[in-house]
Amino acid sequence: MVRIEGEEGRVRRVVTKTTEYDADLVIMAAGVRPNVDIARDAGLEIGETGALAVNEFMQTSDPDIYAGGDLVQNRHLASGRACFAPLGSTANKHGRVIGDNVCGGASRFAGISGTFICKVFYFNAGATGLTEAKAAAAGLDFYTANASGMDIAHYYQGAQAMAQKLVIERGTDRVLGYQAIGGGDTARRIDVVATAIRFGATIDQLADLDLAYAPPYAQAVDCLLHAANAARNKRDGVMKGISPAEARALLQADKAAVIDVRGEMEYKRMRLPARRSYNIPVDDLPARVAELPRDLPLIAVCTVGLRGYAAQKTLDAAGFADVRVLEGGLFQWPWKDELQ
Amino acid sequence: MVRIEGEEGRVRRVVTKTTEYDADLVIMAAGVRPNVDIARDAGLEIGETGALAVNEFMQTSDPDIYAGGDLVQNRHLASGRACFAPLGSTANKHGRVIGDNVCGGASRFAGISGTFICKVFYFNAGATGLTEAKAAAAGLDFYTANASGMDIAHYYQGAQAMAQKLVIERGTDRVLGYQAIGGGDTARRIDVVATAIRFGATIDQLADLDLAYAPPYAQAVDCLLHAANAARNKRDGVMKGISPAEARALLQADKAAVIDVRGEMEYKRMRLPARRSYNIPVDDLPARVAELPRDLPLIAVCTVGLRGYAAQKTLDAAGFADVRVLEGGLFQWPWKDELQ
Known part of the structure; x- marks a missing residue:
């Protein structure tokens, strides 16, 4: 980017080296880099992330010099690796540890879970732990589960749908990460998973949590616990799930057919792009299985994944x-502009 | 109660054996008792709580008979004891375990944290784990901390004050319980503590949690973490706290004086009842300590506990x-009608 131009006090365009973009709104997402010049000049050790290295007491490589906040690197509790995650909440915790220790204490900072949240217009988008990409980069063997759900009782005023994704270590079943986005209360579920990650929780332990329930606050099976159960069903082969990205790749290569088990009206209004696509409402499915091909994989599709799961069991x-089953259903399909 | 009487379709009074109460609204809070008649007649073991006894596989004393839901007793994860806690969220978990097991699986139900929440007009009131009374009944040695806080950044639209209380086991520092009430998001903090209790978290681990932070969702130091820090400060003797109940007892017996460190206008508007009460704004305190008596305990009072804590450090x-310090400040004083 070369410059941002405006007229009459309003932004109008973004000028790059090669072209111009008309713009009513410019969102800067340039990231943050720690300014470690002084620390480097002073001979302090810089960490592998480019941020200042500190130990759990928040001491730099010179034990008489403490550092905290956006300048330092942290240890990630899910990957065990160094990471750079500058956040005010973490900086405050650093400050307390440093304050204790410079006064003769021996406080330790445990590390971070990589938790964040931000408000994107009407959506509350956040995550904790590792994403699929970060888990892969950390060399971990994992599986994922996508699940849609309502943040509070579906019949209660203001209920909002949420898209959720869990990342779980294969073998140990340890929860590695969680991402959630929706108009409703994603923050609560993110905080629960951040806490679970802190204690090395397995997906089975997550699914069993005794979370607060009353209709104004949650469904009787909280959407997070539903996501955990979906992950367990997937692990155990009870639910055979497919992520949106995997489904898209198969369908684009025409290596699978869609069996959409929603109602006819729903199907006509909006559906997945696929060369071979069948619409049989889930209740009619047992009587109409003969209409479906048996020589290629089928992807069972509905709105959030519930009817798709029923369809999988019927067809099995x-x-x-x-x-x-298309995990999370059409609600969680990220390529909305590809829907027909 | 003998009967509820109404006129023109509206309730008017409650008639008891000895008197009548005029009423515009009657709230029934009669509790719930499990109906175990059939189970008892069938010879199944009834638990010490009066609910049906089941093991972690949800089997009754007859291993071919499973039971779940409001009929059965659960194991409480904080006390380790049997308890009766009929809730839809727990019943759903029971159902999944039973479903697995009657189909040949070996699923276990972990137990409950005693979590609940309810909407009381504009307030969100809930708890998880053990209250002070229940911890005492379970024979546990514990300490408590009361702390007030804002549910989101104090400068952000819609921020609401919350009253919080933590119960922590002495010696192990294990979190035993948490109660919260306020107009804002208590549910999130209750769920975090429910998760922490599930994994036997200490108060230090609770204080270190990497919870989601952005101004629309939390303060940079989340109010729950602030409460955990207050508990740590109290444990370590850094903050010398006094609960509202303890303070009230001392003041009623005239065995302590109040040093209210709020502003003069705040003090005139509303203050604690006390025979000996001094009002010195916290900023003036260092210069005016000579005005305070040294021959009896002082209770430092402010709105939420922050200025009171500063006053304690100054006077120490x-x-x-x-x-x-009066923990949680006047905001958390339960006897509002006694304030002057």
């Missing part, structure tokens, strides 16, 4: 070899 | 022997 019982 | 440094 009818002897279909490879039926997978 | 000035050699006062027994200064304690």
Whole structure:
């Protein structure tokens, strides 16, 4: 970017080296880099992330010099690795540890879970732990589960749908990460998973949590616990799930067909792009399985994943070899502009 | 109660055996008792709580009979004891475990944290784990901390004050319980503590949690973490706190004086009842310590506890022997009708 131009006090365009973009709104998302010049000049050790290295007492490589806040690197509790995650909440915790220790105490900073949240217009978008990409970069073997859900009782005023994704270590079943976005209360579920990650919780332990329930606050099975159960069902082979990205790749290569088990009107209004697509409402499915091809994988699709799961069980019982549920349903399909 | 009487479709009074109460609204809070008649007649073991006894697989004393929901007793994760806590969220978890097991699985139900929440007009009131009374009944040695805080950044639209109380086991520093009430987001903090209790978290681990922070969602030091820090300060003797109940007892017996460090206007508008009460704004305190008596305990009072804590540190440094902060400040004083 070369410059931002405006007229009459309002932004009008963004000028780059090669072109111009008309703009009514410019969002700067340039990231943050720690300014470690003074620390480097003083001979202090810089960490592998480019931020200042400190130990759990918040001491730099010179034990008489403490550092905290956006300048330092942290240890990530899910990956065990160094990471750079400048946040005011973390800086405050650093400050308390440093304050204790410069006064003769021996306080330790435990590390971070990589938690963040931000308000994106009407959406509350946040995450904790590792994303799929970060888990892969950390060399971890993992599985994921996408699940949609309502943040409070679906019949209660103001209920909002949420898209959720869990990342879980294969073998240990340890929860590695969680991402959530929606108009409703994502922050609560993110904080619960941040806490669970702090204590090395497994997906089974997460699913069992005794979370606060009353209709103004949650569904009787909280959407987070539903996501955990979906992950367990997927692990155990009870639910055969497919992520939106995997489904898209199969469908684009025409290596799978869609079985959309929503109502006809729903299907006509909006559906997945696929060369082979069948619409049979879930209640009609047992009587109409003969209409479906048996020579290629089927992707069972509905709005949030519930009817798709029922369809998978029906088709499994009818002897279909490879039926997978689109996890999170159409609600969680990220490529809205590709829908037909 | 004998009966509820109404006129023209509206309730008017409650008639008891000895008197009548005029009423515009009647709230029934009669509790719930499990109906175990059939189970008892069938020879199944009834638990010490009066609810049906089940093991972690949700089997009754007859292993071919499973039971769940409001009929059965649960194991409380904070006390380790049997408890009766009929809730829809727990019943749903029971159902999944039973469903797994009657189909040949071996799923276990971990137990409950005693979490609940309810909407009381504009307030969100809830708790998890053990209250002070329940911890005492369970024979546990514990300390408590009361702390007030804002649910989101204080400068952000819609910020609401919350009253919080933590119960912590002495010696182990294990978090036993948490109660919160306020107009804002208590549910999130209750769920975090419910998760922490599930994993046997200490108060230090609770204080270190990497919770989601952005101004629309939390203060940079989340009010729950602030409460945890207040508890740590109290444990370590850095903050000398006194609970509202303890303060009230001392003041009613005239065994302590109030040093109210709010502004004069605040003091005139509303203050604690006390025979001996001094009002010195916190900023003036260092210069005016000579005005305060040294022969009896002082209770430092402000709105939420912050200025009171500063006053305690000032008076400690000035050699006062027994200064304690009213935890949670006047905001958390439960006996509003006693305020002057």
